[in-house]
Amino acid sequence: MERGLAAIERTGCAACHEIPGIDWPEGRLGPSLRGFDDIGLIAGAVPNTPENLAAFVRNAPAVKPGSTMPAMPLSEEESRDVAAYLYGLDDE
Ligand code: HEC
Numbered sequence: 334m335e336r337g338l339a340a341i342e343r344t345g346c347a348a349c350h351e352i353p354g355i356d357w358p359e360g361r362l363g364p365s366l367r368g369f370d371d372i373g374l375i376a377g378a379v380p381n382t383p384e385n386l387a388a389f390v391r392n393a394p395a396v397k398p399g400s401t402m403p404a405m406p407l408s409e410e411e412s413r414d415v416a417a418y419l420y421g422l423d424d425e
Contacts, residue, residue, distance in 0.1 A: 337418025340411040346390075349402070353422050363402060369419050376400055386416040 338354055346352060349360040353367050372381055378397040379385045385396065391412035393402035407415065 334418055334421055336411070337414035337416075337421075340407060340415050341418060344405050344407060346405070346415075354418075366419055367422065369422060376402070383413070383416050383420070386419065387412040390415050390419075 341347070341352060342355065346366075347355045347358050347360055349362040351359045351361070351365040351367060375381050375385055375389050376393065376397050378400075379389065387409070389396045389402075390405060391407045391409070392404040393400040394404060405412075
């Protein structure tokens, strides 16, 4: 969880997304990542599984061609931590 949050802060996801656990900035360019567990498809394109989510947060255009979210500088391990953090948000 904490490593995921650290990676999210380092790469600046919140510039474009509202993310619980981060007060500022609360970007509006991308969708809110609150209640992310409940959606069926990531970015309306791929099934919402831990593997797909990790791949998407690392390199969205590779997972969803034409996605407006840019690839992010995350290692494979960090992208899994980020996915775990996002899935954990509903427990709060
Ligand atoms: C430059 C702005 C920008 C940054 C930075 C950014 N995103 Fe995104 N993100 C977007 C946009 C725009 C979309 C919608 C993409 C689409 O529909 O193809 C998106 C979509 C998503 C989705 C899918 C949401 C859904 O409801 O299906 C997730 C999850 C996500 N981003 C996580 C992250 C994470 C984690 C980071 C940091 C590692 C991050 N984003 C950084 C702009 C951004």
